[in-house]
Amino acid sequence: MTAPFILFGMFAFLLFIGAPIVVALGASAMTVYLAAGDDFVSMVQIAWNAVDSFPIMALPAFILSGALMQSAGISRRLVHIAEVLAGPMAGGLGFSAILASMFFGAISGSGPATTAAVGMLMIPAMVNRGYSKSYSAALTASSGGLGVVIPPSIPMVIYGVTASESITKLFLAGIFPGILLAGGLMIANYMISRRNGYGAAEAHPPGTLRKACREGIWAIMAPVVILGGIYSGLFTPTEAAVVSVFYTLFVGFFIHKELRWDGFKESLNATTWLTGRVLIVMFAATAFGRILVENDIPTLIASSLLELTGSLSLIWIIVIAFLIFVGMFLETLATIMIVTPVLLPVMVSLGVDPIHFGIILVCCCEIGFSTPPLGENMFIGSSIAKVSIEEISVKALPFVAVEILIVVLLAFVPEISLWLPSILGY
Amino acid sequence: MKSRVIGLLDHAENYLCQLLLSAFVILLFFQVILRVFFNYGIPWSEELARFAFVWFVFLGASYAARVSAHNRVTFHLRKMPEKVRNSIECFADMFWIVFNTLMTIKSIEVIESMMEFTFYSPALDWSMAFLYMIFPISFTLTSIRIIQVNYLKLVKGVKFDDVDEPDLEQLASELKVERTPVYDEPSTISSASKG
Amino acid sequence: EAKTLKLGLGDPLESDQGALASRFKELVEYYSNGDIKVTLYPNGALGGETEMVQNTRLGSLDVASVAIGNITPFSKELGVLTMPYLMKNHSDAVKLTTGELGDRWNKIAQEKVGVNILGWTYSNFRYLTNSKQPVKNLSDVQGLKVRIPQDPIMLATWEAWGANPIPMAWSETFTALQQGVVDGQDNPYIVNNTMKFYEVQDYLTEVHHMYSLQPLLIGNKTFAKMSDEERSILTRAGLEAQQYALMFQVLEAGKARDNLVANGMEVFELEDEEKWIELAREKVWPKFYDSIGGKDNFDKVLEQIN
Numbered sequence: 001m002t003a004p005f006i007l008f009g010m011f012a013f014l015l016f017i018g019a020p021i022v023v024a025l026g027a028s029a030m031t032v033y034l035a036a037g038d039d040f041v042s043m044v045q046i047a048w049n050a051v052d053s054f055p056i057m058a059l060p061a062f063i064l065s066g067a068l069m070q071s072a073g074i075s076r077r078l079v080h081i082a083e084v085l086a087g088p089m090a091g092g093l094g095f096s097a098i099l100a101s102m103f104f105g106a107i108s109g110s111g112p113a114t115t116a117a118v119g120m121l122m123i124p125a126m127v128n129r130g131y132s133k134s135y136s137a138a139l140t141a142s143s144g145g146l147g148v149v150i151p152p153s154i155p156m157v158i159y160g161v162t163a164s165e166s167i168t169k170l171f172l173a174g175i176f177p178g179i180l181l182a183g184g185l186m187i188a189n190y191m192i193s194r195r196n197g198y199g200a201a202e203a204h205p206p207g208t209l210r211k212a213c214r215e216g217i218w219a220i221m222a223p224v225v226i227l228g229g230i231y232s233g234l235f236t237p238t239e240a241a242v243v244s245v246f247y248t249l250f251v252g253f254f255i256h257k258e259l260r261w262d263g264f265k266e267s268l269n270a271t272t273w274l275t276g277r278v279l280i281v282m283f284a285a286t287a288f289g290r291i292l293v294e295n296d297i298p299t300l301i302a303s304s305l306l307e308l309t310g311s312l313s314l315i316w317i318i319v320i321a322f323l324i325f326v327g328m329f330l331e332t333l334a335t336i337m338i339v340t341p342v343l344l345p346v347m348v349s350l351g352v353d354p355i356h357f358g359i360i361l362v363c364c365c366e367i368g369f370s371t372p373p374l375g376e377n378m379f380i381g382s383s384i385a386k387v388s389i390e391e392i393s394v395k396a397l398p399f400v401a402v403e404i405l406i407v408v409l410l411a412f413v414p415e416i417s418l419w420l421p422s423i424l425g426y
Numbered sequence: 427m428k429s430r431v432i433g434l435l436d437h438a439e440n441y442l443c444q445l446l447l448s449a450f451v452i453l454l455f456f457q458v459i460l461r462v463f464f465n466y467g468i469p470w471s472e473e474l475a476r477f478a479f480v481w482f483v484f485l486g487a488s489y490a491a492r493v494s495a496h497n498r499v500t501f502h503l504r505k506m507p508e509k510v511r512n513s514i515e516c517f518a519d520m521f522w523i524v525f526n527t528l529m530t531i532k533s534i535e536v537i538e539s540m541m542e543f544t545f546y547s548p549a550l551d552w553s554m555a556f557l558y559m560i561f562p563i564s565f566t567l568t569s570i571r572i573i574q575v576n577y578l579k580l581v582k583g584v585k586f587d588d589v590d591e592p593d594l595e596q597l598a599s600e601l602k603v604e605r606t607p608v609y610d611e612p613s614t615i616s617s618a619s620k621g
Numbered sequence: 622e623a624k625t626l627k628l629g630l631g632d633p634l635e636s637d638q639g640a641l642a643s644r645f646k647e648l649v650e651y652y653s654n655g656d657i658k659v660t661l662y663p664n665g666a667l668g669g670e671t672e673m674v675q676n677t678r679l680g681s682l683d684v685a686s687v688a689i690g691n692i693t694p695f696s697k698e699l700g701v702l703t704m705p706y707l708m709k710n711h712s713d714a715v716k717l718t719t720g721e722l723g724d725r726w727n728k729i730a731q732e733k734v735g736v737n738i739l740g741w742t743y744s745n746f747r748y749l750t751n752s753k754q755p756v757k758n759l760s761d762v763q764g765l766k767v768r769i770p771q772d773p774i775m776l777a778t779w780e781a782w783g784a785n786p787i788p789m790a791w792s793e794t795f796t797a798l799q800q801g802v803v804d805g806q807d808n809p810y811i812v813n814n815t816m817k818f819y820e821v822q823d824y825l826t827e828v829h830h831m832y833s834l835q836p837l838l839i840g841n842k843t844f845a846k847m848s849d850e851e852r853s854i855l856t857r858a859g860l861e862a863q864q865y866a867l868m869f870q871v872l873e874a875g876k877a878r879d880n881l882v883a884n885g886m887e888v889f890e891l892e893d894e895e896k897w898i899e900l901a902r903e904k905v906w907p908k909f910y911d912s913i914g915g916k917d918n919f920d921k922v923l924e925q926i927n
């Protein structure tokens with residue numbers, strides 16, 4: 001039973017001295033082999049097989065199409081529509097920011113990308129209307145997380161691949177939870193805005209909405225092409241991501257005529273290092289997980305959890321608390337890759353649907369985007385609004401609290417996630 | 427001219443990756459077009475795309491090391507003085523280099539064994555031994571990048587930008603946002619308007 | 622002290638592959654009086670099937686049970702066993718995997734793959750299912766989008782019949798069938814049933830083009846390290862587990878078929894199977910003679926089972 005101690009000890013030590021996550025995972029797995037005098041040749045096989053997979057190819061394609069949508073003027077038009085649509089309502093621009101994150105979430109699979117696009121346009125607008133900078137940043141950082149709950153979603157792709165579950169089904173299961181989370185954020189925004197006197201935006205002259213929609217028609221069509229293509233059976237999620245790349249190139253070069261060669265090259269460049277660093281972790285996390293499985297760790301965790309309590313509700317609370325704790329420190333996709341092989345078998349043995357568990361996992365990661373010390377969305381909000389992470393963290397607390405409540409609700413009522421896929425025959 | 431050559435070498439993985447990325451995205455797109463409109467599938471296209479993808483990922487990991495993009499848990503290190511933090515990370519990077527070296531050696535072993543017992547890819551009928559060459563290449567290149575980055579940080583005092591921090595200038599130009607009046611502190615705006 | 626062998630399999634324990642593996646474990650532990658223990662890792666917990674073949678060969682995994690299609694990339698000569706319309710029934714499958722022929726495949730596996738074959742899971746014929754229309758004739762299959770594994774022989778076979786074969790990862794197959802990305806696929810009764818393909822497929826046709834075989838492998842390196850006695854225990858357990866697997870197949874395939882029908886699938890037989898056979902022989906066999914070790918070799922195999 002020494003293997004798990006070496007594995008976790010080495011992992012914690014390497015993380016602590018600031019080694020990259022890939023090294024903490026890979027080197028600790030390798031140490032287990034070396035300590036037992038075993039050949040670590042299977043790590044080379046894992047390196048190939050963990051990455052040689054058609055479904056994961058959705059990851060670079062979604063990253064690329066998201067980056068291109070920025071340069072192609074699709075993002076800006078979508079956010080503008082949300083702004084015009086919701087600005088004049090009570091709660092005002094905060095409401096618009098959340099709505100914009102939902103719209104943008106339907107084309108982007110990434111939380112930070114959603115925060116960047118929405119925050120860049122909405123934070124200045126909110127600040128101009130008298131919202132505090134830290135509140136504006138906290139709100140966009142929190143709502144930016146909707147980008148990964150509302151499909152398409154890169155974390156769902158990673159979960160689907162790690163758990164061998166249908167990505168299409170996960171995408172469908174995320175729709176209602178995404179809407180629910182957005183609703184929760186809207187209520188919190190309304191209450192806080194009323195107390196602080198953040199008013200509505202000026203009413204737009206009549207016809208503005210129609211004009212915004214007309215100008216943004218190709219942007220509105222983007223989610224229709226991506227999600228419609230997947231659900232109609234025209235293509236798989238990976239293919240949908242690829243099609244959206246070409247759709248964006250077409251719109252960017254020929255319709256909006258905003259995409260430049262530089263922007264295109266920069267998108268390829270960002271896709272390269274993002275994919276490289278995420279999927280090399282996929283390899284290391286698979287090697288790490290393999291050792292856990294060989295040492296029966298998931299069974300061990302399941303039995304000790306069950307010894308502790310027989311109540312599934314209590315186990316859900318423990319799991320959610322654990323996931324939010326991990327999400328404070330660890331990068332989102334790495335969290336999913338490490339946690340899935342350990343917790344999924346445990347939850348399945350307790351009768352939980354793997355799709356349901358995946359949604360809870362992704363929602364907890366969504367919250368992790370706006371919790372310190374590592375909150376990817378907060379970093380972006382912080383640099384756009386030029387306020388410290390600490391200030392944003394404080395202002396993000398009510399949103400985090402609301403989101404945790406909703407995640408607990410989602411855990412206790414699996415139908416919220418599973419109903420839509422089931423009526424559509426999945 | 428000479429600096430261009432060095433620049434080219436410095437971005438070798440990056441250029442190759444852009445090529446591979448474009449290749450597999452185009453290949454998959456053609457596959458969709460052929461299937462949806464012509465009800466036809468090329469038997470080897472998916473496999474070729476996957477192989478390009480695996481090479482893309484491992485070369486991309488090396489490029490990510492060059493731009494110092496690999497995720498670390500750093501909240502406790504950020505509070506330390508720059509020099510201390512850099513030294514601790516350099517110590518951590520030595521484990522990385524050892525890991526890469528062992529992976530390189532082991533993958534060469536695997537390739538040798540695949541030369542002895544050939545393993546052909548199902549659709550393209552390529553020997554997998556050649557495809558596995560990406561491992562010694564990528565793990566060695568990554569080690570070179572780690573040494574390069576640590577040299578730049580510790581000896582040359584170069585500061586690496588956090589790649590996850592958005593490039594606001596670029597973001598603003600892409601989104602066509604007017605920046606100056608909104609982003610500066612209110613005091614700057616007022617002093618600017620006064621002046 | 623007991624020696625522990627790790628046995629990896631791609632399928633769940635309830636599958637036919639799992640039945641063979643479980644039986645093998647029982648027998649090894651019984652015949653060795655508990656001196657050799659076998660731990661089972663089902664559902665690809667130790668990696669995909671190709672990965673397991675590699676690791677068995679390299680010695681980092683002891684025993685693996687995989688489908689024949691995942692070992693042919695390492696040795697094209699074993700591709701003989703995947704030629705269309707090679708076997709007509711269970712009895713042919715048994716003849717092909719025992720006696721002189723069985724030894725022959727084992728020798729090839731040792732030399733070309735670096736593994737020994739301890740036994741075979743008999744996994745029955747891969748029957749065609751689809752959601753479009755009943756397939757009774759060659760004409761019904763024209764242009765039908767059939768999902769196949771990455772396998773050149775299967776690809777050539779479905780092409781020869783005028784279907785539109787689409788190589789696709791197993792993990793994506795169910796969703797692809799559901800969404801209509803592909804119309805159909807082929808797999809044995811037990812697999813069609815455990816995968817619940819009846820939820821997304823309406824028609825099944827008994828096409829006897831391929832009888833699936835799944836070898837149980839132990840690496841040369843691991844095998845060489847064992848004593849003569851241990852080797853004979855493993856060989857005996859493998860052979861007896863193989864016999865058990867055949868019984869399991871015969872019983873369970875019938876039950877699986879009944880369940881498919883109970884869930885609304887219609888089962889058809891081919892009216893013109895001789896045409897399918899003819900096309901396979903004329904268009905497919907000649908293409909692969911070279912890679913599977915020559916026409917003469919193949920003819921001899923045919924002679925031996927007929």
Ligand code: NA
Binds near residue numbers: 104147151
């Ligand atoms: Na999304």
Ligand code: NA
Binds near residue numbers: 330367369
């Ligand atoms: Na966090």
